Amino acid sequence: MSIWEYANPKKFMQTSAWLLPWAVGLTVLCLGIGLIWGFFFTPDDYKQGATVKIIYIHVPAAMMAINVWVMMLVTSLIWIVRRHHVSALAAKAAAPIGLTFTLIALVTGAFWGQPMWGTWWAWDPRLTSFLVLCLFYLGYIALWQAVENPDTAADLTGVLCVVGSVFAMLSRYAVNFWNQGLHQGASLSMDAKENVSDVFWLPLLICIAGFVLLFIALVLMRTRTEIRTRRAQALMARERLA
Amino acid sequence: MIALLIRDLRLAFRTGGGFGLGLAFFLLVAVLVPLGVGPEGGTLGKIAPGILWVGALLACLLSLDRIFALDFEDGSLDLLATSPLPMEGAVAVKSLAHWLVTGLPLTLAAPALGILLNLPPAGYGWLVLSLALGTPALSVIGTFGAALTVGLKRGGLLLSLLVLPLYVPTLIFGAEVVKRGAAGMEVATPLALLAAITAGAAGLLPFASAAAIRVNLR
Amino acid sequence: MEMVVTDLAVARGGLVVLEGVGFTLRPGQALVLRGPNGIGKTTLLRTLAGLQPPVAGRASVPAESLAYSSHADGLKATLTAAENLVFWASVYGTGTVEAALAGMNLLSLRDRRAANLSAGQKRRLGLARLLVTGRPIWVLDEPTVSLDTASVALFAGVVRAHLAAGGAALIATHIDLGLDEAEILDLSPFRAAPGAFAHGPDRGFAEAFG
Numbered sequence: 001m002s003i004w005e006y007a008n009p010k011k012f013m014q015t016s017a018w019l020l021p022w023a024v025g026l027t028v029l030c031l032g033i034g035l036i037w038g039f040f041f042t043p044d045d046y047k048q049g050a051t052v053k054i055i056y057i058h059v060p061a062a063m064m065a066i067n068v069w070v071m072m073l074v075t076s077l078i079w080i081v082r083r084h085h086v087s088a089l090a091a092k093a094a095a096p097i098g099l100t101f102t103l104i105a106l107v108t109g110a111f112w113g114q115p116m117w118g119t120w121w122a123w124d125p126r127l128t129s130f131l132v133l134c135l136f137y138l139g140y141i142a143l144w145q146a147v148e149n150p151d152t153a154a155d156l157t158g159v160l161c162v163v164g165s166v167f168a169m170l171s172r173y174a175v176n177f178w179n180q181g182l183h184q185g186a187s188l189s190m191d192a193k194e195n196v197s198d199v200f201w202l203p204l205l206i207c208i209a210g211f212v213l214l215f216i217a218l219v220l221m222r223t224r225t226e227i228r229t230r231r232a233q234a235l236m237a238r239e240r241l242a
Numbered sequence: 243m244i245a246l247l248i249r250d251l252r253l254a255f256r257t258g259g260g261f262g263l264g265l266a267f268f269l270l271v272a273v274l275v276p277l278g279v280g281p282e283g284g285t286l287g288k289i290a291p292g293i294l295w296v297g298a299l300l301a302c303l304l305s306l307d308r309i310f311a312l313d314f315e316d317g318s319l320d321l322l323a324t325s326p327l328p329m330e331g332a333v334a335v336k337s338l339a340h341w342l343v344t345g346l347p348l349t350l351a352a353p354a355l356g357i358l359l360n361l362p363p364a365g366y367g368w369l370v371l372s373l374a375l376g377t378p379a380l381s382v383i384g385t386f387g388a389a390l391t392v393g394l395k396r397g398g399l400l401l402s403l404l405v406l407p408l409y410v411p412t413l414i415f416g417a418e419v420v421k422r423g424a425a426g427m428e429v430a431t432p433l434a435l436l437a438a439i440t441a442g443a444a445g446l447l448p449f450a451s452a453a454a455i456r457v458n459l460r
Numbered sequence: 461m462e463m464v465v466t467d468l469a470v471a472r473g474g475l476v477v478l479e480g481v482g483f484t485l486r487p488g489q490a491l492v493l494r495g496p497n498g499i500g501k502t503t504l505l506r507t508l509a510g511l512q513p514p515v516a517g518r519a520s521v522p523a524e525s526l527a528y529s530s531h532a533d534g535l536k537a538t539l540t541a542a543e544n545l546v547f548w549a550s551v552y553g554t555g556t557v558e559a560a561l562a563g564m565n566l567l568s569l570r571d572r573r574a575a576n577l578s579a580g581q582k583r584r585l586g587l588a589r590l591l592v593t594g595r596p597i598w599v600l601d602e603p604t605v606s607l608d609t610a611s612v613a614l615f616a617g618v619v620r621a622h623l624a625a626g627g628a629a630l631i632a633t634h635i636d637l638g639l640d641e642a643e644i645l646d647l648s649p650f651r652a653a654p655g656a657f658a659h660g661p662d663r664g665f666a667e668a669f670g
Contacts, residue, residue, distance in 0.1 A: 132407055132410055135403075135406065135407040136407050138403060139400075139403045139404040139407060142400055142403050142404070143390065143391075143400065143404060146391070146394050146396075146397070146400050147394065152457055152458065152460065155453075155454075155457040156390050156454055156457055156458070159390070159450050159453055159454050159457075160390060160404065162450070163386065163408070163447070163450050164407070164408070167383075167407070167408045167410070167411065168407075170410075170411040170439065171407070171410040171411050171414075173411070174410065174411040174414040174415060174435075175410075175414065177414070177415075177418070177431075177432070177435070178414045178418065
């Protein structure tokens with residue numbers, strides 16, 4: 001059995017129905033443990049005080065904002081190359097989730113930046129990149145909304161996603177070139193000197209896992225909805241014709 | 243291909259509008275900004291590179307929806323798609339025609355508007371050079387946006403939403419060239435990056451635009 | 461220069477409208493497509509012209525041999541009649557437009573802008589475009605819309621001359637062109653069963669949408 005079997009909508013509906021409760025349960029578990037541990041059982045930072053705790057939402061949301069776009073790029077490419085409808089619908093389902101993660105990252109960042117940098121917003125490269133990413137999500141979603149024929153919409157948004165990815169990378173590079181910025185370096189990386197200190201590390205990792213699971217649960221739910229909507233539309237079109 | 247270029251240019255000249263509209267808009271931006279910001283020469287000179295680039299970008303945006311819309315409505319896009327002309331070539335020619343009608347006049351008019359905005363003397367050469375190198379990318383990227391939205395009833399606003407994020411790198415490097423040039427700093431890096439974006443966009447995007455057109459004609 | 465269509469299925473808006481369409485168009489032959497509104501004549505012609513992919517079956521058309529003419533004329537209002545034709549002549553790499561103008565009786569209108577032509581004159585100009593393509597197989601969608609009887613006869617003469625020169629024509633039309641030699645293909649038997657969905661290679665989708 002090849003992996004493409006799961007691209008069959010019927011198979012996808014069966015598998016996702018089985019998978020969904022597990023995804024939801026694990027999401028609740030991970031986010032519950034991670035957030036409670038992070039908020040109540042870690043010390044305040046000696047410089048940042050309690051505001052540091054926003055890291056448990058800010059960092060996972062920011063990571064997912066980018067990962068969701070990458071997932072959309074992959075599913076768009078699968079649609080363009082192999083014409084699996086589930087893949088296109090998954091990309092469509094993921095976009096609003098990605099936009100929400102981007103907005104969460106921007107808003108929590110503003111709340112964090114206000115006490116730390118003394119400003120809600122700065123044209124720092126990371127912040128600016130996220131604002132641009134937000135615009136990319138908006139354009140992608142708007143194109144899905146505007147085109148009536150679902151296959152045409154899937155093709156056009158697929159092309160936009162591929163071209164947009166290239167330009168998003170260029171923008172990231174351009175924005176770095178344009179302003180060096182205030183934002184601290186990566187919170188998690190293989191380079192030990194850059195990392196956040198150990199007490200914050202484990203709950204943060206659990207929170208990130210929780211956000212990944214949250215995304216999986218949401219995207220499964222939304223893709224199921226999209227497939228059912230397509231089915232309903234197809235049946236209605238057939239009714240009209242008969 | 244040359245026939246298509248000549249036809250598009252002839253249409254642009256005869257119909258008017260498209261040709262002068264972008265320029266008039268560009269002029270309006272250069273007049274309105276000092277009215278809003280205040281007449282101090284120092285401030286204006288400092289923001290002039292950015293204002294001129296943003297103005298040129300918005301003026302370009304203004305005429306994008308006309309690239310394919312008229313050909314789509316009167317059926318000539320269908321006929322072009324069934325003609326021996328490759329769609330990629332037709333799309334590239336349309337971008338070129340759009341640049342000749344909008345980007346090139348904007349580039350030539352920019353120094354005059356630079357005077358209005360008190361651009362430092364060292365900046366004029368870089369302003370013209372950066373616009374000459376950067377506006378083709380605006381036309382090519384805009385053609386891609388127009389190809390995605392051709393056939394949509396209210397595509398104009400959507401077109402802006404799709405195209406503006408794609409304009410970010412071009413805007414940043416273009417304005418950076420003028421800013422640095424005006425301040426007497428080295429400009430080679432942003433200039434090279436700007437040229438690279440234009441070359442890359444002109445070389446690759448017509449394929450994506452042609453694919454979008456074919457999907458939209460289906 | 462034969463067009464062979466075998467077991468072709470075409471879709472409009474994701475629904476299959478025609479299936480099992482098959483015919484052969486030989487040089488010198490004219491085929492008139494008939495069928496009620498909405499049966500999919502335009503969709504079939506657009507598929508044959510390569511504007512949209514077929515759902516099933518195949519249409520083998522020799523490359524670079526087909527000239528398509530749609531409902532719309534594709535004329536530019538601000539260009540003169542001659543300029544409109546010259547553009548298409550250079551796109552197709554054929555030389556002169558005089559014969560085409562003469563053929564559709566447009567010589568006296570050659571320097572008039574398309575905006576100032578009547579609907580019938582515009583249609584004649586749109587059809588004159590076929591003559592400058594130099595292509596042997598004409599695929600025509602309702603070519604006689606807004607033509608008067610004299611112009612229809614003129615057009616029938618042009619088609620007849622094209623056939624005599626070894627060309628072929630596939631014409632979707634409701635009116636009698638006066639082309640007695642044309643064969644008629646009624647599309648009604650090829651109407652697709654309701655509920656046939658066009659979902660390309662992704663058969664599972666149709667299955668899930670049962």
